[in-house]
Amino acid sequence: xxxxxxxxxxxxxxxxxxxxxxxxxxxxxxxxxxxxxxxxxxxxxxxxxxxxxxxxxxxxxxxxxxxxxxxxxxxxxxxxxxxxxxxxxxxxxxxxxxxxxxxxxxxxxxxxxxxxxxxxxxxxxxx
Numbered sequence: 001x002x003x004x005x006x007x008x009x010x011x012x013x014x015x016x017x018x019x020x021x022x023x024x025x026x027x028x029x030x031x032x033x034x035x036x037x038x039x040x041x042x043x044x045x046x047x048x049x050x051x052x053x054x055x056x057x058x059x060x061x062x063x064x065x066x067x068x069x070x071x072x073x074x075x076x077x078x079x080x081x082x083x084x085x086x087x088x089x090x091x092x093x094x095x096x097x098x099x100x101x102x103x104x105x106x107x108x109x110x111x112x113x114x115x116x117x118x119x120x121x122x123x124x125x126x127x
Contacts, residue, residue, distance in 0.1 A: 032067055039074045044083035051078060051089035058096035071097045 038050045054071055057063045063071070075097065078090035 028064075032064070036067070036070060036074060039078065044081070044086050047078065047081065048083065048085045048089045051075070051086065051093050055089065055093045055096050058093065058100050061100065063100065068097055068100065 035050060035053065039047060039054075041047050041050065054063070058071070071093065075090045075094040078086055078093075081087050081090065
């Protein structure tokens with residue numbers, strides 16, 4: 001969601017210059033880093049809402065792959081939170097991140113990897 005909120009340069013500007021797209025990427029990275037830092041806010045209300053926002057972003061496939069590993073780490077850290085609501089949101093976030101990560105891995109699967117995976121699954125079913 002926040003990646004969509006950032007003012008995107010007009011299409012004509014993007015096609016003529018990569019500088020406009022670089023500015024957009026830097027803004028998105030800044031917002032992503034800011035939202036990651038808010039996961040450790042001192043108020044449980046803020047922590048739970050930030051985790052909920054990241055969860056929505058993951059479900060809408062709006063999180064860059066670079067952030068998925070960090071979200072897993074932060075989500076695991078929040079499982080130890082004193083607030084039950086924050087822990088619940090952390091579990092939801094972890095489920096979304098794992099689903100998104102698995103989907104991305106499967107999308108880039110080569111035919112050779114697919115054959116190997118299917119053979120391993122068949123072997124497991126036989127035992």
